[in-house]
Amino acid sequence: MTGQTVATTHQSHAIPNTRIVSPSLRNTKKSVSSLSKRSQTSPPENPTSKPSNQQASSLALGRLANYxxxxxxxxxxxxxxxxxxxxxxxxxxxxxxxxxxxxxxxxxxxxxxxxxxxxxxxxxxxxxxxxxxxxxxxxxxxxxxxxxxxxxxxxxxxxxxxxxxxxxxxxxxxxxxxxxxxxxxxxxTIPFIAPLLGNPDAKLRRQVCSALSQISKHTVDLAETVVDGEIFPNVLNCLKDSDGYVKKNSATLICEIAKHTPELAQLIVNSGGIAAVVDYVTDARGNARLPGIMTLGYIAAFSETLALAVILAKGVPPLAQALVTETEEHIKAACAWSLGQIGRHSPDHAKILADNAVLPKLLKVLTSTSNPTAAPNNALEDDKDVGSDLKTKTKRALKCILEKTLYLDALEPLLQPSTPFNVLKYVVGQFAKILPNDVAARRAFVTSGGLQRVQEIAAGLGSATGPNAGQINILNGTKMGEFIRTINECYPEEIVRYYSPGYSATLLEKIDEYSRKHDQASTEQPPKVSVVAENNPVTPSVAV
Missing domain, CATH: 1.25.10.10 (Leucine-rich Repeat Variant)
Known part of the structure; x- marks a missing residue:
């Protein structure tokens, strides 16, 4: 060991906070610095030499680092x-x-x-x-x-x-x-990242769920490849994770898989995924709810059986609750869409939604998104105004559910003149389908005031020329006019007149007219003279 090295070592031990650089290293750094400055100020002679310069520089740095x-x-x-x-x-x-x-x-x-x-x-x-x-x-x-x-x-x-x-x-x-x-x-990639869903580190699970969902969303084959990586049941356990991002990303992964085919949706059902997703939708709030809401809608859309599986897993109440309580429109729109996918299959599915008061909630959302300055029921044709995505999806969901609803108690609250026309026509249309074939329903429809409301609706839509058919003359050629005419034909003409809005005024006019005619007939009647027999000595009397 040279004296210079010993002195340098001794000095470094004596002053621990001072960094001592050997002369050889200092000279090396100067050489590297000069090479760097030269490379910045002197461009290469031709572009083809640039890769070779980079390679030479990397090799030089490697040799220096090795030294x-x-x-x-x-x-x-x-x-x-x-x-x-x-x-x-x-x-x-x-x-x-x-x-x-x-x-x-x-x-x-x-x-x-x-x-x-x-x-x-x-x-x-x-x-x-x-x-x-x-x-x-x-x-x-x-x-x-x-x-x-x-x-x-x-x-x-x-x-x-x-x-x-x-x-x-x-x-x-x-x-x-x-x-x-x-x-x-x-x-x-899949065999190496799919097992990481069970890793104890939450931040790693977040990224793995995100990567798998980004792969799954594109095609059926990619989604099946991810499923073949045996992500179940680990991904369902992630729905119950303590980390919010892990839960949301795992729900997104399930959603991206469920949307492709009925077979993949059935696989999620068979794995117990619906119950886990329903619990997730119940507990989550805000944007975190969205992938779970969409998952239930995707699964229910494929078939009656899968929709029934969502119903049996009690998936309707959290969707209805989110429709009312969430404040952001895109979440409400997703809830409306999912509810429509559940109820559009059969009357039994629609009745479950009616029992959960879904129809009034959807109607409330629709009316709250409508233009308040627009005149109600001022158009007899279909509503051509698309409006917001929330309004569009809510209207379609109501249409899908109403067309399958045969439960009169669920339909009658919507049979109001204040109901938007593009919803009201489906409500009246369902009554027009049910009443001609059900005697008990016809009687209940009268006693509950439904027939009277139909006549009020007909009068409100325009025309008051007559108490019966005249009220719907303006509706001729429209579906609403056909529906109202079908309902009226289920009852005697005098019953329809009785429940028409102008019938009481018509009765009063008839009473007044009858009284005037009676009074006039009484004043114009001539006096009657009774003729006494000739052998009667009494003076003849006049009988009035």
Missing amino acids: NEELAEAVRFYKKAASFVLRAVSKHSPELAQSVVDSGALNALVTCLEEFDPGVKESAAWALGYIARHNGDLAQAVVDAGAIPLLVLCVQEPELSLRRIAASALSDVSKHSPELAQSVVDAN
């Missing part, structure tokens, strides 16, 4: 810092991310994924995820750079933070198109 441990540490931090800068630039907009790609940074980032140091790999994976998340072209550039197999290897590393970032990057690549998702699947 000195401290420089190797500096190179490691340099790579992490460079990856951080690229990530910070890429995250703001697609244009900035594209500029990073155009600079040739993808190859360097992919090379960093092959580093031994997990911190370097994590920084590189993070930057790649920020580049890929913007659009499909940038994600395709990440795939073309060969990042996917290395990201899959990162998922298998023991460091939790690296596994989280790698799973997040895979999710960012998969979300844009079926082709990109297929490229992720082709890298044998």
